[in-house]
Amino acid sequence: MTMFSLTWSNLFRKRTRTVLTLLSLAIAFLLFMLLRGVADSFAGGNFNLVGVDRLIVAPKYSVVDSLPVGQERQIEAVPGVDAASHANWFGGQYVDPKNFFAKYPVVPQEHFDMYPELLIDADQLDAFARTRTGAVASKGLVEKFGWQVGDIIPIKGDIYAQDDGTRLWEFELVGVFSYPDREPAQNLFLFNYQYFTEAVEDRAKDRVGWWSVRLNEPERAGEIARQIDSLFENSQNPTRTATEDEYSRQFAKQLGDIGLITTMIMGAVFFTIILLTGNTMTQALRERIPELGVLKTLGFTDDQVSLLVLSEALLLCIAGWTLGMLMAFGVLYVVGETLESILGQFEYSAANVGAALGLAVVIGLVIGGVPAINARRLTIVDALRER
């Protein structure tokens, strides 16, 4: 027997109680990892196609507004602007609502000129431009659904119906593009804007979701952004221009301050955990007062007994953390791909694993601190009298 095995044995004195406490801790750490992963993703980890020479021009007030396609000429006329391209958030469902991936109507050549980091075969890009219902998809998406060039991909339009009222959109897959190795792959489906604007219901015709603007003077990005916004300031379609990175953050902010929300949820979860586990530890100590007296009688010092109680709390929390991490990585293994398709990128950073461990130690010290102090103060005579 060692001090560790003594601590471990004490911990499992009431097996059901300990297992339930362990599970609640593990679930809290699982939540921590998932929420931190989501927060990290929104904080910028998934918006990596950031070109320092590109701006995004979006509707000023909301991401659900749209802009007229006619703005293109005016934007391209601003000094320092090299080219502009546009895209829309199409929404839509492929077979099952769970099959989430981004779908944008784009002008093929313009889009691939704007994003030269997207790698596509020249023939396929040409086919994309020539085919009215043509579409191209990222390599990951094609592999995920087992698509092949030539396949017809049916998408149910949940935001946009066609002008005859039908919600079924059918696209012919004419090509596959990929990302450079260093870029995280996003599941993306691009189709021909010409088809979209001709077929879509009236309210969305000749409208775009946002503009991507390439600069030939990137050092003047701030000034150019202000100039673009001033062009449309007093129009029906005011804009807000930002770098791609900033736009991504603003987009996330419109969904809510994810970081703050996740922190608040985690705060509530861990506060509850501290109360519950702290109560369990205090109760467990009360039941064992005579035993602590026996340990002191046998020659264990006040400090040693106090340390035993504290290490039980720490061991419980670290065991909860270990179980929580195993569960978190299990969840990542099972649904990681789905999460990535929604968030672009989803992973657990070593920093978050470390932060969770730090949190486990802090919780252990908090819930074990008071019982440890009480155990230290306990006199042998009083403790033995408790029996």
Next chain:
Amino acid sequence: MTEIVRCTDVEKRFAKGKQTVDVLTGINLSIREGDFLALMGPSGSGKTTLLNLIGGLDHPTDGRVEVGGQNLNDMSDKALAKWRSVNVGFIFQFYNLLPVLTALRNVELPLLLTNLSRRQRQQNARVALEIVRLSDRAQHKPGELSGGEQQRVAIARALVADPKLLLCDEPTGDLDRGTADEILGLLEILNRDHGKTIVMVTHDPKAAEHAGSTVHLDKGKLVEEVPA
């Protein structure tokens, strides 16, 4: 025989609310090495308090307690803890074993405070269990043992660090007569064959018959000493 315990003018008072209760008054007691002493008296006479003072579990309000030539009053709590682990073995009425540990591990417990290796600790614990004839129950937890067996494990735990002094607080108080006699016989063997000095608190005259001498306490005072 040399003297192992000496109590000189020992007083113990407890505060009970605003009142002070005299538990022990003017106790003068000498116990020689190798003695088996029964400490008798009615409930509340101060027997357990005196035992606690001799075992260094509590401090006297006045007077002096010396064990093995060491004045316990002068020792800090930490030093007393260390001293207890080496010099005294305790046996309680309700055994006070740790329910989560096997008999072997309960016996091994005091040795965790020594520098012995894990193997040596286990070996010593097995020897102690052999002395109390309980080797075959080494892997059983207290809940799986009878009262007499639990008390024998407690005796093995008290013996394992080989202390000279065994302090027993009503060791047979929770046992039937037959089992109590077995335990008392075991204590006699430890006293006679292993040279342990034993101080046993009891209110049972039959149990006291196994001791070499008896002292009586009444209302916190030593009344008489009766040689066996």
